[in-house]
Amino acid sequence: MTFHEQLARDTAPDRDFLLSAPVIQRCLAGDVTCELYVAFLTQAYHHVRHTVPLMMALGARLPERHAWLQEAVLHYLDEEAGHDQWILNDIANAGGDRAVAAASEPNVATDAMVACAYDTVMRRNPVGFFGMVHVLEGTSVALAVQAADRIQRALDLPSNAFSYLRSHGELDKEHVNHLAGILARFSDAEDRAAVVRCARSMYWLYGQVFRGLEAQSPVMATNGRQRRTA
Numbered sequence: 001m002t003f004h005e006q007l008a009r010d011t012a013p014d015r016d017f018l019l020s021a022p023v024i025q026r027c028l029a030g031d032v033t034c035e036l037y038v039a040f041l042t043q044a045y046h047h048v049r050h051t052v053p054l055m056m057a058l059g060a061r062l063p064e065r066h067a068w069l070q071e072a073v074l075h076y077l078d079e080e081a082g083h084d085q086w087i088l089n090d091i092a093n094a095g096g097d098r099a100v101a102a103a104s105e106p107n108v109a110t111d112a113m114v115a116c117a118y119d120t121v122m123r124r125n126p127v128g129f130f131g132m133v134h135v136l137e138g139t140s141v142a143l144a145v146q147a148a149d150r151i152q153r154a155l156d157l158p159s160n161a162f163s164y165l166r167s168h169g170e171l172d173k174e175h176v177n178h179l180a181g182i183l184a185r186f187s188d189a190e191d192r193a194a195v196v197r198c199a200r201s202m203y204w205l206y207g208q209v210f211r212g213l214e215a216q217s218p219v220m221a222t223n224g225r226q227r228r229t230a
Contacts, residue, residue: 014203021210038096046106049084093161109208131198
């Protein structure tokens, strides 16, 4: 069994917790509002905008024995740069206000997810960050394109409101294979444990992000008017 396969096996219950979030099931069933979609994108913006800084911090903290990872980190940096702006564009194209979203505060769960990632990189074992990569990219491949199709049909939104979901769904298929190659070179037990620990934490925290979306009552600016969900 490869480490990538072991990681998937050992975190399966944590993955199930994330995927069982009621809002995910709602979206896949087409039971979604524009407000809910914009709320999701807003929280996505608040964690995606940290991807590049986190990768830069990871690259700076790699020990000599992991110097081989520098090329992989540079590859991720090149591919992830600017994705936060894609999300803001999607928000605007879905009828939301990109400036309001960018200026908003992340939810507690989103804030905790980002904080956990920084803590992994800065205080624990930096390679544990690939546990977060595993969670976000694996979830994206499993759900992103399917969710985008269902949400678009339900809300009759333009295709340019789904650049984040659709691009990540396709791009992350390649990334998952790339990640498997990276994980295969982690032979140290402490490195593997750090990846598993981070992945478990991220599944739980990301699950809480989704569970918090329906509890919000987000406000969305549409054509100069303010609209609030019940």
